[in-house]
Amino acid sequence: MLAADRERGTISLIGAQPTTVSSIVTLRIGLRFAVVVGVTLLAALVGVVAAGVPFAMDTWSRVGIWTLATGLYGAFWFAVAMAIAARGASGATTALAAGGAWLVLVVIVPAAVNVVTGALYPMPSRVQMVQVMREASDEASARGSTLLAQYFEAHPDLLPDGGQHVADAAAIRAAVADEVQRLVRPVAETFDAQATHQRLLAARLRFLSPALLLRGVLDDVTGTGAVRYETFTTQVTAFHDAWREHFTVLAVARQPVESIAAVPVFTFVDESAGDVARRACPALAVLAAGACVLGGIFVHSMRRYSCAR
Secondary structure, eight states, X not given: OXXXXXXXXXXXXXXXXXXXXXXXXXXXXXXXXXXXXHHHHHHHHHHHHHTTOOOOHHHHHHHHXXXXXXXXXXXXXXXXHHHHXXXXXXXXXXXXXXXXXXXXXXXXXXXXXXXXXXXXXOOOOHHHHHHHHHXXXXXXXXTHHHHHHHHHHHOGGGOOTTSOOOOOHHHHHXXXXXXXXXXXXXXXXXXXXXXXXXXXXXXXXXXXXXHHHHHHHHHHHHTOSHHHHHHHHHHHHHHHHHXXXXXXHHHHTTOOOOXXXXXXOOOOOOOOHHHHHHHHHHHHHHHHXXXXXXXXXXXXHHHTOOTTO
């Protein structure tokens, strides 16, 4: 903006006003910021209302976090533009510097973070996992009767009257499925452990890029974040174990399903908006601090700015 005024020859008119150049520039940038961010927030609000989102406290708390994150992200980039413009370079140099800052912070740094996390904590081969599952299934199927006998040894209360078990097909399949689950679980846990390591490292490196900070907050607000996904998979795994144990006992003991109400039912315990806000606070604080620091650089540079440049 300053470069354009200087190239058009209107910078002297700005300097002749009964106020400081920094005040005028701040006002002009502030108006642009209000228009850009205001239109974005208005469009988001219209979308929320049009989608019929219920007017619950949790929903509007998330909308508030989204609004704050969007505003701070916009403020950060406007502060970048202000700090670069205050250096007094030509219009081409200013545009090149701003574009370079955007390229580094939005494209290069996130790509580097993705490469680093993948290199330090690579995911195991899925082909190997499929092979382990096949081998486990073949091995368990070949030992069906033995596995059923071992299951009864571990659960003697399921033996029918007389203490003799009947190796029918349903009971054998249940025992085989239980053994396959036991053999495959270590491989699945390896996948989960590597994914957790990647998430934790990415969470530490996200402070290198405002784009990563914003994405993390927006993912949490919309419910698509890694933390909520891990919470969901943990609860699903626990439910799956309870479901499998329930029907395995019925199949092995040759008991009918007497009551649907006794069948385990999955109920997802979701995180609250307070949990989302607590995770978002560090990212929001860094965005705000970055905008303030860059704003301070702008103010300091404008004190030495000369309209005669």
